[in-house]
Amino acid sequence: MNSSAVALERVEADDRAEFKDAVLAGLSRTPRAIPPKFLYDARGSALFDAICELPEYYLTRTETGILRRCVGEVAALAGPDCALVEFGSGSSVKSRLLIEALPALAAYVPIDISRQHLDATAARLRVDYPSLKVEPVCADYMALTELPTELAAARRRLGFFPGSTIGNLEPADATAFLRRARTLLGANGAMVLGVDLKKDPRRLHEAYNDAAGVTAEFILNLLQRMNRELGANFDLAGFQHEAFYNAAAGRIEIYLRSLRPQVVRVAGRRFAFAAGERIHSEYSYKYDDAGIAALARSAGFAIARTWTDRGRLFAVVYLDAIP
Numbered sequence: 492m493n494s495s496a497v498a499l500e501r502v503e504a505d506d507r508a509e510f511k512d513a514v515l516a517g518l519s520r521t522p523r524a525i526p527p528k529f530l531y532d533a534r535g536s537a538l539f540d541a542i543c544e545l546p547e548y549y550l551t552r553t554e555t556g557i558l559r560r561c562v563g564e565v566a567a568l569a570g571p572d573c574a575l576v577e578f579g580s581g582s583s584v585k586s587r588l589l590i591e592a593l594p595a596l597a598a599y600v601p602i603d604i605s606r607q608h609l610d611a612t613a614a615r616l617r618v619d620y621p622s623l624k625v626e627p628v629c630a631d632y633m634a635l636t637e638l639p640t641e642l643a644a645a646r647r648r649l650g651f652f653p654g655s656t657i658g659n660l661e662p663a664d665a666t667a668f669l670r671r672a673r674t675l676l677g678a679n680g681a682m683v684l685g686v687d688l689k690k691d692p693r694r695l696h697e698a699y700n701d702a703a704g705v706t707a708e709f710i711l712n713l714l715q716r717m718n719r720e721l722g723a724n725f726d727l728a729g730f731q732h733e734a735f736y737n738a739a740a741g742r743i744e745i746y747l748r749s750l751r752p753q754v755v756r757v758a759g760r761r762f763a764f765a766a767g768e769r770i771h772s773e774y775s776y777k778y779d780d781a782g783i784a785a786l787a788r789s790a791g792f793a794i795a796r797t798w799t800d801r802g803r804l805f806a807v808v809y810l811d812a813i814p
């Protein structure tokens with residue numbers, strides 16, 4: 492085995508230990524909850540890509556459409572010599588739209604927890620844009636406290652946080668994240684943020700309860716991941732995906748619901764589930780204009796421009812750091 496294979500094994504062992512600790516803590520808590528970032532193992536990431544193609548899941552295609560139309564204006568607002576900093580660089584489709592539109596881009600800095608995703612993305616971009624400086628940062632962007640020092644030379648740091656990933660965060664955490672991003676991006680910093688909007692609750696419900704059952708498979712994959720990686724014995728037929736819009740809280744709530752009383756073994760420990768008992772999987776907060784403005788202000792940003800689609804399903808906002 493070569494040294495990079497050894498390094499990869501070590502990363503996988505660390506990831507597994509982190510997953511195990513989070514699962515045991517999350518299943519011991521009342522109410523039970525496992526953080527949504529653990530949905531994205533290799534199978535989960537593939538299932539999420541499939542979700543993005545579903546007719547009911549309008550978010551990805553709507554945001555991409557908005558970006559196609561607004562990147563020219565984003566480039567005019569941001570100006571030349573920017574370092575583009577992407578928080579959680581998943582699909583490079585959206586970043587490519589910005590990379591191609593921004594004039595004299597100083598660098599592209601994808602931040603991601605997965606070393607493999609990060610290296611693959613960087614390699615592809617270096618082939619497709621030979622003159623672009625790609626500076627990947629392998630880190631949990633929620634905890635990141637500094638950027639590569641080489642970026643100090645760029646005139647402006649432009650953050651990019653698409654996909655309504657901000658919706659996974661509770662309001663206080665969303666503010667804390669954006670405030671930290673504001674500090675990382677500096678006084679001349681700016682941020683392009685993708686946010687899913689409040690809308691007809693039926694439309695929201697369908698986006699998280701698709702007819703083909705891909706969302707259910709994506710959420711149930713968390714149980715399969717525990718079976719695979721932690722030697723758990725979850726019976727997949729004993730749990731059900733449950734997603735609904737909580738209008739008062741302005742969020743989709745997603746759970747795994749136990750269909751009967753059952754005892755499950757996870758990493759050598761036993762957990763008893765009552766019939767109907769749930770494991771919280773994720774929140775997906777939806778915003779309106781006032782909510783976006785309040786969020787921006789609370790984190791030290793001012794909205795320079797908001798773009799939406801005709802149906803006002805989704806918004807892309809350009810935020811300037813308030814000095």
Ligand code: AVJ
Pocket residue numbers: 542550654655656658659699706773774775
């Ligand atoms: C990746 C967090 C934006 O909240 O819509 C999709 C995750 N979960 N279907 C979302 C998700 C179920 C997604 N985000």
